[in-house]
Amino acid sequence: MIKIWSMKKNEDAAAKKRPKTSAAQIRVQKDLTELDLPSTMKTTFSDPADLLNFSLTISPDEGMYKGGAFVFSFVINNNYPHEPPKVKCMQRIYHPNVDLEGNVCLNILREDWKPVLNLNSVMVGLQYLFLEPNADDPLNKEAAEELRKNRDQFLYNVKASMRGGSIKGVQYDRVSLQ
Amino acid sequence: MATTTISNGAAIAQDWPGRYYHVDQVLDRPGPRTDESFLAGEGVKDFLRNKCKILVIGAGGLGCEILANLALSGFKDIHVIDMDTIDISNLNRQFLFRPKDVGKPKATVAAAFIMSRVPGVKVTPYYGKIQDKDDDYYLQFNLVICGLDSVEARRWINATLVNLVDPENPESLKPLIDGGTEGFKGQARVILPTISSCYECSLDMLNKPTAFPICTIANTPRLPEHCIEWASVLEWPRVHGDKKLDTDDPEHIGWLYKIASARAQEFKIEGVTWSLTQGVVKNIIPAIASTNAIIAASCCNEAFKIATSSAAYLNNYFMLIGTDGVYSFTFEHEKRADCPVCGGEAVDMTISKELTVDKFIETLIERQDIQIKKPSLSSGSKHIYFQAPQQLEEATRPNLEKTVSELVDDGGEITVTASSLPFSLSLRIHYS
Ligand SMILES: [Zn+2]
Numbered sequence: 107m108i109k110i111w112s113m114k115k116n117e118d119a120a121a122k123k124r125p126k127t128s129a130a131q132i133r134v135q136k137d138l139t140e141l142d143l144p145s146t147m148k149t150t151f152s153d154p155a156d157l158l159n160f161s162l163t164i165s166p167d168e169g170m171y172k173g174g175a176f177v178f179s180f181v182i183n184n185n186y187p188h189e190p191p192k193v194k195c196m197q198r199i200y201h202p203n204v205d206l207e208g209n210v211c212l213n214i215l216r217e218d219w220k221p222v223l224n225l226n227s228v229m230v231g232l233q234y235l236f237l238e239p240n241a242d243d244p245l246n247k248e249a250a251e252e253l254r255k256n257r258d259q260f261l262y263n264v265k266a267s268m269r270g271g272s273i274k275g276v277q278y279d280r281v282s283l284q
Numbered sequence: 285m286a287t288t289t290i291s292n293g294a295a296i297a298q299d300w301p302g303r304y305y306h307v308d309q310v311l312d313r314p315g316p317r318t319d320e321s322f323l324a325g326e327g328v329k330d331f332l333r334n335k336c337k338i339l340v341i342g343a344g345g346l347g348c349e350i351l352a353n354l355a356l357s358g359f360k361d362i363h364v365i366d367m368d369t370i371d372i373s374n375l376n377r378q379f380l381f382r383p384k385d386v387g388k389p390k391a392t393v394a395a396a397f398i399m400s401r402v403p404g405v406k407v408t409p410y411y412g413k414i415q416d417k418d419d420d421y422y423l424q425f426n427l428v429i430c431g432l433d434s435v436e437a438r439r440w441i442n443a444t445l446v447n448l449v450d451p452e453n454p455e456s457l458k459p460l461i462d463g464g465t466e467g468f469k470g471q472a473r474v475i476l477p478t479i480s481s482c483y484e485c486s487l488d489m490l491n492k493p494t495a496f497p498i499c500t501i502a503n504t505p506r507l508p509e510h511c512i513e514w515a516s517v518l519e520w521p522r523v524h525g526d527k528k529l530d531t532d533d534p535e536h537i538g539w540l541y542k543i544a545s546a547r548a549q550e551f552k553i554e555g556v557t558w559s560l561t562q563g564v565v566k567n568i569i570p571a572i573a574s575t576n577a578i579i580a581a582s583c584c585n586e587a588f589k590i591a592t593s594s595a596a597y598l599n600n601y602f603m604l605i606g607t608d609g610v611y612s613f614t615f616e617h618e619k620r621a622d623c624p625v626c627g628g629e630a631v632d633m634t635i636s637k638e639l640t641v642d643k644f645i646e647t648l649i650e651r652q653d654i655q656i657k658k659p660s661l662s663s664g665s666k667h668i669y670f671q672a673p674q675q676l677e678e679a680t681r682p683n684l685e686k687t688v689s690e691l692v693d694d695g696g697e698i699t700v701t702a703s704s705l706p707f708s709l710s711l712r713i714h715y716s
Contacts, residue, residue: 107331107426108459108593109321127664127699129443129484129624132708136701139660139670154679155667185436188487207522209498216495221488243499 130186134158137225147229158182161196164233165283170261171201171236174268174281178210178232180225190219191228197279200267202239202250206276210235211245248274299404304329307358310594319593328592332358336591339425340364341414341441343390345571346431346463348380349580351394354429355402357588362398363408363425365417366391373559377573414441419448423456427591429583430462435490438462442475442483443625449478459590463583465575466491468606472582473617474590474598477626481600481617484625489617494567508548508555512564515543531566540565578604622706634714635688641669642684648700654709656702663692663699689715 134157141149146167151160158181165175177196183189193215195201195208203211212231214223244250252260263273270280311332313324322328338359340350343366354362368390370381380397381390389411398407410417414437422428422444432438442460450456460475462483475482494509501514520529520540530536541561548556562568582602589597598614605611621627631654635644641661648659661668668691669683670676683691692698692713700709 107336108319108590108597127662129439131665132624132699132701135660135662135670135699136708138676139672139701140703141673143673149673149675151675151679154676155665157667185439188435188439188490203499205502205518207518209502209518211497211499211502213497215498217497219495243497245499245502247503 128184130182130184131157133187134182134225141226141229143226143229144233147233162229162232164229164236166233166236169237170239170264171268173283174199174236175283176236176281187221187224190215190223191225193228193232197281198277199281200246200249200264200273200276200278201235202241202244202246202253203235205245209245211240211243248276299333304358311592315595317596319596322593328594329358332588332592333360335361336426337361337363337424338587338591339422339428340431341428341437342366342431342433343378343380343394343409344368344374344431344433345377345573345576346465346580346583347390348378348394349576350429350431350463350584351380351398351407353580353584354587355398355405355407357584359587359591360405361408362405363410364391364395365410365412365414366394367411367413377571377576414444419444422448422458425458427587428458428460429587430460431580431583432462432464435487438464438483439487439625442477445475446477446482446626461583461586461590463579465571465579466569468572468575470575470579470604470606472579472586472598472602472604474586474600476600481619482623482626485620485623485627486601486617505547505551505553508544508553508557508560509564511544511547511551511553511556512540512561514547515540515561516565519543529565531562537562537565572606575604575606578606624707628705628707628709630710630712632712632714634716637687637689637715639688640684641686641688641691644688645669645684656700656704656709658704659700659702661698661700663696666691668692668698688713 138149138157146165148163149160150163151157153159160180162178162180163175164178166172176199179194179196181192193210195204195210198206198208210232212228212235214227214231239253241250241253249260249263252263267273267278268280268282270278272278308329311324311328314322336359338354338361340347340354340362343351343364347364347366351362351364366389369387370378370385370390370393372383372386375381375383378390380394385393389409391409391411395407395409398405428441428445430438430441445458445460448456448458457477460477461472462475463472464470474480496510496513498517501510502518505511505514516529537558541556541558544556544561548554586598589595599616601615601617603613619626635647645659645661648654648656658671660670667676667680669680694713694715696713698711698713700711
């Protein structure tokens with residue numbers, strides 16, 4: 107058997123065994139404790155001992171969704187950051203990039219995810235969807251259509267939906283802070 | 285002629301004259317590239333054939349090849365772990381299995397086949413997960429070879445072997461040889477835990493699983509894969525709520541297949557089949573027998589060289605691209621200072637039993653050799669103190685008043701993260 111031990115550098119000899127915390131766990135600790143979020147975003151942990159399941163509330167202070175509080179669930183698995191976190195909107199909202207089941211169309215949550223991205227990037231990306239809803243990547247086609255054709259009507263629908271109104275037969279959740 | 289009795293009571297010949305004639309050409313005399321520690325002759329042959337214990341993880345496409353190669357090159361104490369059972373679709377390349385074996389555990393069948401075919405080789409199977417085994421289990425081996433198709437399992441075994449390294453015990457360092465294939469592409473690498481670049485160091489080099497934009501799946505499907513993803517990503521949770529999709533359950537795959545086919549018909553897309561459905565949801569890349577054979581051969585070649593010191597081993601990454609011709613390339617993947625598994629520092633600290641967490645954090649910040657601001661601390665799954673987010677800071681704040689010794693045992697570990705650290709810092713705490 108090859109003598110590998112002698113290749114260990116002297117300074118390595120001082121290295122001690124590492125804790126039995128998985129790389130995913132440490133990475134989530136690092137991501138969460140170094141979050142740099144504006145006051146419009148807040149995380150909530152239903153069990154503070156569990157870092158892998160939590161929610162994020164976004165309360166935009168500008169744009170068409172101003173005045174609402176939008177809640178997303180985050181589920182992180184042990185293959186993070188090889189795999190992205192799973193994110194869903196917990197409310198039924200009227201938004202071109204969010205469907206009625208809460209699926210979100212955000213490129214870095216799927217096809218453009220990379221391990222160098224982190225939870226902060228995802229959260230900032232989500233907030234951006236409320237500032238700049240995008241009619242080109244629709245998940246709610248009615249909403250996207252309205253945004254493209256008639257911005258005033260779209261804004262009216264957003265406000266109505268946020269108060270818990272229904273649009274084209276679909277009842278939305280009340281998300282208004284007032 | 286030496287004989288041995290195996291469990292079925294039949295006496296069979298082993299190590300007949302000339303059995304290892306070709307292998308012995310390499311072991312009986314040094315060559316220009318042999319390691320200086322190489323001892324030609326009986327010593328090395330005795331180690332390889334009577335003392336060396338090797339673990340093979342995975343008994344699938346790569347594993348079958350690896351087991352056969354090891355047994356034929358003279359390894360005689362082989363262990364194999366695999367959690368899967370044999371599927372009929374495995375039979376085209378996993379040549380240790382026969383139609384009668386379908387449904388049986390891969391590890392058990394592969395072990396029995398090798399033992400019946402190669403006299404004198406003992407293969408010990410374990411049908412289960414690598415995570416079932418503890419450090420003592422992994423410590424018994426001289427070498428580990430991985431032929432896995434899962435990133436998660438590889439990350440686990442890599443981290444386990446890096447953690448196993450105990451500076452006081454040279455035997456705790458287990459070379460890891462990792463093979464992987466994807467269609468016509470493959471790689472083999474040698475990982476010397478804590479010494480050379482580890483699996484986690486190169487995680488961002490991996491091809492990520494293909495994912496299609498969710499809006500394409502929802503609105504403008506063009507490929508059969510889009511229809512299958514529509515069924516699994518959007519329709520499954522909509523219809524089944526919180527019920528988890530089990531990609532090993534034929535009923536679940538059948539449901540997805542039905543939904544995806546209807547979707548494909550609606551959009552006039554051809555090519556949704558049962559096996560494509562299974563392939564997409566399990567993220568299976570077609571396995572090519574010849575790629576497995578090349579990569580397994582490379583892994584076993586490295587295992588042989590490391591076990592015998594008979595030639596220089598791979599430093600440290602071999603890449604095969606067989607898509608256009610046969611191209612291969614070797615390079616040294618560098619260890620990453622910010623690797624969450626093998627990078628970062630480990631520091632011993634001796635502190636008073638009376639020291640509070642609050643004062644301990646102050647000490648850390650003041651230490652010139654560490655240079656951290658705003659550290660967050662945990663020990664195993666226990667959160668000691670988190671700087672943020674607010675709710676976690678509040679939940680861990682009461683710990684600031686406690687003594688470190690209330691939360692961490694003597695010799696216990698604290699993981700420190702901070703934005704000023706490349707990744708994390710590991711502290712081993714002793715009390716004075
Ligand atoms: Zn590493």
